[in-house]
Amino acid sequence: MLAFMAHRALRWGIPQNVVYTAQTGFHARDKFRNDHVPILQASKLGPLIDRVFMGAGLEAIVFKNGSRILPLGSTASAMHGKTLDLVVIDEARFDKTADREAGALPAMATRDDAQLFIISTAGDVESTFFRQKVEQGRSAVEEGRTTDIAYIEWSAGDDDLDDPATWWDMHPALGHLITEDTIRHAKATLSPDQFAQEYGNRWSAASETLIDPKAWQKIQDRKAAPEGDLSFCLDVALDRSRATIAVADKAGRVEIIDSRDGVGWVGARCQQLSRRYRRPIVVDGYGPAGVLLEPLEALGVQVVKYVLRDVVAAVSLFYDAIHAGTLKVRPNEGLDSAAAGVRKKVLGGAWLWARTDVELDITPLFAATIAWHHATQKKPEPVKRSFAY
Numbered sequence: 001m002l003a004f005m006a007h008r009a010l011r012w013g014i015p016q017n018v019v020y021t022a023q024t025g026f027h028a029r030d031k032f033r034n035d036h037v038p039i040l041q042a043s044k045l046g047p048l049i050d051r052v053f054m055g056a057g058l059e060a061i062v063f064k065n066g067s068r069i070l071p072l073g074s075t076a077s078a079m080h081g082k083t084l085d086l087v088v089i090d091e092a093r094f095d096k097t098a099d100r101e102a103g104a105l106p107a108m109a110t111r112d113d114a115q116l117f118i119i120s121t122a123g124d125v126e127s128t129f130f131r132q133k134v135e136q137g138r139s140a141v142e143e144g145r146t147t148d149i150a151y152i153e154w155s156a157g158d159d160d161l162d163d164p165a166t167w168w169d170m171h172p173a174l175g176h177l178i179t180e181d182t183i184r185h186a187k188a189t190l191s192p193d194q195f196a197q198e199y200g201n202r203w204s205a206a207s208e209t210l211i212d213p214k215a216w217q218k219i220q221d222r223k224a225a226p227e228g229d230l231s232f233c234l235d236v237a238l239d240r241s242r243a244t245i246a247v248a249d250k251a252g253r254v255e256i257i258d259s260r261d262g263v264g265w266v267g268a269r270c271q272q273l274s275r276r277y278r279r280p281i282v283v284d285g286y287g288p289a290g291v292l293l294e295p296l297e298a299l300g301v302q303v304v305k306y307v308l309r310d311v312v313a314a315v316s317l318f319y320d321a322i323h324a325g326t327l328k329v330r331p332n333e334g335l336d337s338a339a340a341g342v343r344k345k346v347l348g349g350a351w352l353w354a355r356t357d358v359e360l361d362i363t364p365l366f367a368a369t370i371a372w373h374h375a376t377q378k379k380p381e382p383v384k385r386s387f388a389y
Contacts, residue, residue, distance in 0.1 A: 001088055002036055005069050008086045015066030016085040023094035025073030032059055032071035079103040087116050092130040093123030122197055124204040156200035170200055211339045215323045224253040224328035231375035232273055233282040235367040236289040238355045246367035248375035252327035254368045259334050267299055274301040282374045284311050312350045314373035338365035
């Protein structure tokens with residue numbers, strides 16, 4: 001694509017505005033700085049470059065003929081107000097929306113010979129934008145269309161991925177940029193699903209599992225009933241369709257004690273637990289359950305509010321404890337489903353369990369995570385008990 005972008009910039013007859021985008025603005029700028037600029041400067045095209053700008057947000061290669069190549073962000077507004085001749089949407093499998101395309105098309109509308117390239121290897125179930133483009137391209141081929149759209153695909157299809165002959169059919173870089181040994185090493189190193197996706201260009205039926213299923217299975221214990229000083233956590237689904245309460249103890253034993261549809265039952269149940277055990281209910285104050293803080297307090301429930309910093313720490317430490325095998329979980333179908341399907345939500349240098357999948361009830365995992373963290377990591381609050389439980 002760099003060769004194609006350079007050809008467009010230098011051989012089109014009039015100055016061209018060429019834009020490269022990747023899954024994020026950071027990735028596009030990183031590719032531009034570390035690959036595009038050094039390669040062009042070291043090539044025979046180097047003398048045709050007038051200036052290179054590297055300032056953050058102002059990166060650009062300006063050629064002596066007036067053409068430009070620049071990296072831009074992946075939001076719909078990144079290309080707003082520009083007039084563009086060629087736009088490259090790279091790593092399209094990471095797009096869950098059509099924002100990049102929506103930004104590119106108006107910017108190319110006044111250019112009669114503008115082109116949009118959408119490039120990627122196959123994605124997974126969340127790669128909705130790119131999957132649609134692939135289906136459109138395959139349909140165009142089947143219909144014999146020869147105008148408006150060009151679709152080019154290299155993939156293994158149903159061929160045997162163990163056979164090197166398949167590799168030569170499926171990978172256009174083989175024999176030019178990579179060797180059979182490169183692919184053989186990748187096959188021995190990656191999981192079968194990863195290899196099929198990254199090298200065979202096969203669509204993954206599911207996203208990579210975040211929590212190792214084997215590690216999760218090892219911490220299951222039917223006898224792991226929390227006792228002693230307990231910590232309870234309430235979590236609510238993003239659409240308020242379901243809520244869950246989990247309990248944990250200092251020994252790291254975790255159990256889901258209630259999980260039901262809706263939130264109408266939450267107040268009475270939390271009040272019951274608070275009165276019986278004289279323990280607070282922990283709530284992610286900035287999560288979907290945060291709006292219940294005041295109603296719970298009005299019922300006389302002692303509530304502990306977790307801020308974002310607390311939740312981030314809870315998720316990271318709970319994740320580590322799962323894979324280290326230092327906690328025990330009483331088996332629960334809802335919790336198992338959440339652990340099997342959860343994805344990451346990246347927040348700068350940190351991350352959380354993602355709530356974006358509306359089909360997955362994540363509340364048992366959030367409730368278990370925060371209850372465990374409060375029980376094992378937080379200094380217990382002094383309480384007075386007037387009766388035994």
